[in-house]
Amino acid sequence: MSTTNVGADDPSWVDGNALAGPLGELMGTDLTVAELTCANCRTTRPLAAMRVFDRAPGLVARCPGCEDVVMRLVRTTERALIDLRGSLVVSFPLPNA
Amino acid sequence: MAVITRGFGGRRRDDTDLPPGQYRTDDFPVLSAGPTPRIGLDKWELAVVTEIGERSTWSWTEFTALPADETTVDIHCVTHWSKFGTRWRGVSVDTLLADVETSAEYVVAHCYGGYTTNIPLEDLIDGQAWVAYEFDGEPLAPVHGGPARLLVPHLYFWKSAKWLRALELRLDDEPGFWETAGYHNYGDPWREQRYRAD
Amino acid sequence: MARAAIPGGLTWRPATVAATRAETATARTLVLDVDGWTGHLPGQHVDIRLTAPDGYTAERSYSISSAPGPGRLEVTVQTVIDGEVSPYLVDVAGPGDQLEIRGPLGGWFVRRPADPRPALLIGGGSGVAPLVSMVRAATAPTRLLYSTRSPSDALFRADLAAAEAADDARVAVTHVYTRVAPPGWPTPPRRLDADALARVAWPHDADVVAFVCGPTAFVETVADLLVDIGHNPANIRTERFGPSRG
Ligand SMILES: Cc1cc2nc3c(=O)[nH]c(=O)nc-3n(C[C@H](O)[C@H](O)[C@H](O)COP(=O)(O)OP(=O)(O)OC[C@H]3O[C@@H](n4cnc5c(N)ncnc54)[C@H](O)[C@@H]3O)c2cc1C
Ligand SMILES: [Zn+2]
Numbered sequence: 001m002s003t004t005n006v007g008a009d010d011p012s013w014v015d016g017n018a019l020a021g022p023l024g025e026l027m028g029t030d031l032t033v034a035e036l037t038c039a040n041c042r043t044t045r046p047l048a049a050m051r052v053f054d055r056a057p058g059l060v061a062r063c064p065g066c067e068d069v070v071m072r073l074v075r076t077t078e079r080a081l082i083d084l085r086g087s088l089v090v091s092f093p094l095p096n097a
Numbered sequence: 098m099a100v101i102t103r104g105f106g107g108r109r110r111d112d113t114d115l116p117p118g119q120y121r122t123d124d125f126p127v128l129s130a131g132p133t134p135r136i137g138l139d140k141w142e143l144a145v146v147t148e149i150g151e152r153s154t155w156s157w158t159e160f161t162a163l164p165a166d167e168t169t170v171d172i173h174c175v176t177h178w179s180k181f182g183t184r185w186r187g188v189s190v191d192t193l194l195a196d197v198e199t200s201a202e203y204v205v206a207h208c209y210g211g212y213t214t215n216i217p218l219e220d221l222i223d224g225q226a227w228v229a230y231e232f233d234g235e236p237l238a239p240v241h242g243g244p245a246r247l248l249v250p251h252l253y254f255w256k257s258a259k260w261l262r263a264l265e266l267r268l269d270d271e272p273g274f275w276e277t278a279g280y281h282n283y284g285d286p287w288r289e290q291r292y293r294a295d
Numbered sequence: 296m297a298r299a300a301i302p303g304g305l306t307w308r309p310a311t312v313a314a315t316r317a318e319t320a321t322a323r324t325l326v327l328d329v330d331g332w333t334g335h336l337p338g339q340h341v342d343i344r345l346t347a348p349d350g351y352t353a354e355r356s357y358s359i360s361s362a363p364g365p366g367r368l369e370v371t372v373q374t375v376i377d378g379e380v381s382p383y384l385v386d387v388a389g390p391g392d393q394l395e396i397r398g399p400l401g402g403w404f405v406r407r408p409a410d411p412r413p414a415l416l417i418g419g420g421s422g423v424a425p426l427v428s429m430v431r432a433a434t435a436p437t438r439l440l441y442s443t444r445s446p447s448d449a450l451f452r453a454d455l456a457a458a459e460a461a462d463d464a465r466v467a468v469t470h471v472y473t474r475v476a477p478p479g480w481p482t483p484p485r486r487l488d489a490d491a492l493a494r495v496a497w498p499h500d501a502d503v504v505a506f507v508c509g510p511t512a513f514v515e516t517v518a519d520l521l522v523d524i525g526h527n528p529a530n531i532r533t534e535r536f537g538p539s540r541g
Contacts, residue, residue, distance in 0.1 A: 010538040011511040012129070017534055018356055020400035021342035024305040030402040048403030049533070053130050057175050057255055057275050060130045067132065068211075074279035076292035081279040100309045102345040102394045104387045107353055107379055120351070124377070 016050040016061055022073060026080050029092075036061075037089040040068040044089070047071070114171075116286035119179040126178060127240045130274065134210040134239075134260050141244050143228065144263040145193055148201045153193075157244065163188045166227060170250035172257070173286040185248055187229030190221045193264070201266035205273060206247050209260040214273035215282070216249060216256055218266065225251060228261055253284040253291070307344055307395040312388050313367065318450040322373040322421060323385050324360060329396060334363040337428040338405040338506065338534070341370065341398030345380060355380045358425035358508070358534070359399065360451070362432050368399075371450055373421035404534045406506065411435050415496055415505040417517050418442065419487075422509025422536055427451050429506065430458050430466055438467045440495045442487045442513070445475035469495050487513075489520050499525030506532050510539030 016032050023031040032048040043065050050061040050070055058074035063086075072083040084090065107120075115121060138157040145153045155163070167186050173179045205215050220226065229248040230237050237243035242259025249256045255275050276282050281290040289295060310327040317323045340358045361369035372384040388394070406414060406429040413436040416426040423441050430439055431454070443449045449470065458466045471491055476484045482491075497503045505526055507517045514535045522528055 011132070011515060012127070012538045013132070013511060013535065014356075014537050015404070015533055015535045017340070017401045017404050020340075020402070021305065021354075021356065021397045024400060025307075025397060028305070030400075033402045046403055048401065051132075054537075055126070056128050056130045057280060058130075058278055062131060069131075072278045074275075074292075076279050076294065078292075078294065079279070083278050099350075100346060100393050100395050101348055102383075102388075103392050105345040105347050105353075105383050107345075107347050107351050 012055065013051040013053050013062075016046070016048040016052050018052050018054060019047060019059060019061065019073070022059060022075075023082075026082075031092075034090055034092045036070050036084075036087040038063040038066060038068060038070050039086050039088045041066040042088070114181075115179055116173055117289045118177060118291075119173055119286065120177055122178040122180055125180060125183075125241065126174070126176075128174065128176065128254075129240070129259070130212060131210050134208075136209050136244060136260065138244060143193075143245065143261065145197055145266070146263055147197060147199045147266045148268050151198070153197060155193075160188065160228075160245070161230065163192055168227060168248075170248070172250055172254050175253040175255055175280065175284070175286075175291050179286075184233050185227065185229040186231035186234075187227035187245070187248060189224060190226045190228065190264070191224065193228065194222065197266070199266045201268055203267045203270045205265040205267060205271050206256075206258040206261060207263040207265060208258050209262050212258060212260070212274050214247075214256050214258050215271055215276055216252065217270075217283070220249060220252065221264075225249065251285070253281075253286050255280065256284055305397055305400070307397050310343075310394055310396045312390055312392045312394070314390055315388065318371060319448055321385065322371060322450055324369050324371045325384060325388060326361075326367060326369050327394075327396065328367055330366075332366050332368060334365055335359050335368065335399035335428075336402075336405040336407060337363065337432045338425045338532075339399040339401050340425065340534075341368070341396045341400060343370070343380070343384075344395040344397070345383065346395070353380050356400075357384075358428070360424040360427045362428060371421065371424045371427075373450075404506065404508070404532050406432070406504075408432065408434060410504070413437070413497055413501065413503050415503055416440070417487075417492075417505065417507045417521075419509025419513035419517070420444075420448070420536075420539070421450065422507075422513065422534070423450055425508055425534060426506060427454060430455070430468075433458075433465055436465055438469070438495055438497075440469050440471060440487070440492070442471040442473060442509070444473050445484075446470075446472065446477045447475075467495075487517060487520070489524055492517070492520050493524050496521075496524065496526070499527075502530075504530050504532065506534075508534040509536060511535040511537055512539055 037044045053060040061071040070086040074081045227248045230245040247258045313328045314326040357370040360371040374385045416439040418426045
């Protein structure tokens, strides 16, 4: 029987870049260039540079510094939910700025 | 018109004994909301904490010396796969609660790595749930929740918390990681309770 | 499971396989025709969605490996054993088949045409795909370091040789083999290390951007090595494809 192909030491996360599609479809803009400040360790990074766990009931972005969750995205039957309790600030570059 | 991709079947198979909206798989997909925690067995500890803060704890040696059950169950993941006939060995939650005095109605499972999930106490007792440490005759692999995970096969598999560290008994219900992010508070696969509004 | 499109959002659109090209025994490039496609920035990816006749769907991300251009794009897929989507794309899909794509996606792991800085591109396995798009569109000096297990695992051999042979000498390509090297290769097969990197990289005080792409474990290692040899972490961009399963 095949159980898993993922070695325990084979890290499985992808970069926040991978959220461009799922978030772009909802928001109509590229949120991966937005900067998030981790509520735990207070470092600020673009969403694109967070660690994303995409093989889960939702998409989970974690701070690469402290591994705390900075964003969760869940798509239910009727709604999409973006949970940002792990981020203190979300800042967006303005177009043409 | 939806776009159908010719010749694409995906990994799933159809089956009759499946809860609604599920597909059967023979793999054991690895789902995880975070990195796999590494817990040395010498540091590992399992705790049961009551609503008044009384703690019972087991070291790995103590825990694996408890009477254990072999159980073969079907599991159902909210991401639509089900796996039939999975074989586990673990300690019944009844055994862990045998000497515990409580009037709690709810439980929060706390895990190494920070994950949490909430389950009514009555769903964990009377032979319905285990803390499992072997899968298919082998020590439970870290990616699948080893050293030990909760096993509550009658609920969606996100309730079967990997890397279990403590069971917190509570008078009130406290939604966990996925339950606070749009998933159903109870999660019965046969009633297809995937999301909060289902 | 069809979903309504969200107004103003990036939506799924049909794509038709126009042609396929074998890259290696286990990887190939798919040429996709998309109505209204206006091009992309090198480094960007698309999400591909496959739908079975009973409505079951699967979505995965693939980097765009072609040069930017209208109406058409290319993705290059490496088979993952027991994978759900990649074996279909590599072994089954053929000209005329339809799938859906969403994109172009991502504004972070991109090489903008106006950026005059030299670029150091480091790819592992199929992670070379977005870097090849950067190579094809290069206007500034570009060095590609490409790590594969063996010569027969290397994608885009002909394209990379052609880019290197161009008169302007803008592009330089270095191969690193981790398991099997070609006969007469100067170094035995080995993992990409600080030495190999330092030989290809510009002096670390130069204003260089680095793009690193491949399996997550590969990207982790290379990004650390770049910082170790003095690269400014702010000028390192990464794209992790997930576990290598190798
Ligand atoms: C932004 C981005 C760009 C990409 N570009 C390319 C590209 O240009 N070319 C290319 O070949 N691939 C690319 N990939 C990888 C691609 O998206 C798929 O992951 C790959 O093709 C495998 O898909 P699959 O359906 O065949 O395998 P799956 O069926 O998804 O996986 C096979 C096995 O690997 C495990 N696995 C795979 N991925 C993960 C994960 N992330 N976490 C945990 N377990 C996992 C599964 O559990 C399973 O056991 C890219 C990924 C990202 C995020
Ligand atoms: Zn942090």
